[in-house]
Amino acid sequence: MENKMFCFQCQETAKGTGCTVKGVCGKEASTSNYQDLLLGVVRGVATIDRAIRKAGFQSVPKVDTFFVDALFATITNANFDNASILRKVDKGIALKKQLLEIAEKNGVQLPAYHEILWGGEKVDYDAQSLRESVLRNENEDLRSLKELVVLGLKGMAAYYEHASRLGCTRPEITDFMGDALAIIANPDAGMDELLDCVLQTGKWGVDAMALLDKANTGAYGHPEMTRVNIGVGKNPGILISGHDLHDIEDLLRQTEGTGVDVYTHGEMLPAHYYPQLKKYKHLVGNYGNAWWKQREEFATFNGPIVFTTNCIVPPTAKDNYKDRVFTMNSTGFPGWKHIEEGTDGHKDFSEVIALAKTCQAPTEIETGEIVGGFAHNQVFALADKIVEAVKSGAIRKFVVMGGCDGRMKSRNYYTEFARQLPQDVVILTSGCAKFKYNKLNLGDINGIPRVLDAGQCNDSYTWAVVALKLKEIFGAADINDLPLAFNIAWYEQKAVIVLLALLSLGVKNIHIGPTLPAFVSPGVLKVLVEQFGLAGITTVEEDLKVLIGD
Known part of the structure; x- marks a missing residue:
């Protein structure tokens, strides 16, 4: 080729x-x-x-x-x-x-x-x-709008697949996906039709995330405030990465009583927040950090690793873990074993468990705890305290810092932004972007942690629900009148559907970084800036002034 x-x-x-x-x-x-x-x-x-x-x-x-x-x-x-x-x-x-x-x-x-x-x-x-x-598509603006749609559909597809595996489907969502694919296949589709399709993609993205929220909470209960261990035990372990809660439930059931522990990695961390998953005592903790550090962390984990979804970092010839990685669902990597779903909708992890029993326990790379589990139900349980703190001035502002983490050094901006936030500002987060600051000691405000982690990238839905609830509580005329700012990191397509979902809800003045998407042409960017106030990040100091104020 x-x-x-x-x-x-x-x-x-x-x-x-x-x-x-x-x-x-x-x-x-x-x-x-x-x-x-x-x-x-x-x-x-x-x-x-x-x-x-x-x-x-x-x-x-x-x-x-x-x-x-x-x-x-x-x-x-x-x-x-x-x-x-x-x-x-x-x-x-x-x-x-x-x-x-x-x-x-x-x-x-x-x-x-x-x-x-x-x-x-x-x-x-x-x-x-x-x-x-x-x-x-030769016209860069038409190409840009088509790519915004298809990349949004990719993120929507991920969320829809997770929901459907838990028995929650909604044909209207896939009907829209089919309609949108037909529109972007049309070489004569114009700017107005495509821009409308972009916004409709965001609207249906909200519905897809709501469906997944219903599926996850229906199966595993509402996430609750949880302290997650980041140390290790003495038993051999299996490390599970990705996003699919149905898969970790299968793994936890099959490893119970085997003497093999289970650890989460990256975006699987929020599994610890669900009552029906955290009840498994051999779900020991979270090992490591965001996806991009997996090569060094997989090497020290010692046991098998299973990928339920992205994010895979290709190993090098020197990496010692290549023979103990398994993929599932839509993922794949040459030479790695793939676990297929059975006719009963479940996966057989017996080969993974047998391998784990031959491995050493994980090497400890850190100790301590991180706190999470602040999805909308848990936040609403704190609503009285939060409203009181806002009215008294103890909480001046909320800033949504969800999205993705990544390898670029410029992403250290988010660590510094979190560190330099005034003490009366609360961070609302979801996705692996939190690994840039969730181990900092940022304290609390009247018992409310200053970092409220809702969960995975799809749990960004929580902040839309919370924002609409705050709008109701405070009698705000518009969601943009709330003491709420958005400074979102992005990396891949699930962040794209989150962004489009926020735009469809009328959220304005969102900052995204560390760079603006290459698939957004100057012409399309101009529309997004003029209609929605979309902006890139600059410096920590300047963005603090713009987003938080003096």
């Missing part, structure tokens, strides 16, 4: 413009191109499916399951395995052929998009993947 790619979907994209030789994330050019091919197939499948349904005919079952999985697999740091991605391509082509037969049989008129016309010949995979590149 020609060594050519173009990917600009994550914050670390090369030179702030796009990766063209190899992804900064470690993604090979061939992998990037096959992901583009898969997305082209997804657009074709969704477009035909929507046309059939809108004409009043029965489509193929589980089309939505296909494109949700495919979108999730193309999130940054989720799947580096070409064979896995091409199996999804083949599945999509088979679906497309079924859909085309239904359309032809019923006289359904289809647009002449290249995603529909391409026959799916394997000999043409490499060439077709280049035709499906994001650069197929």
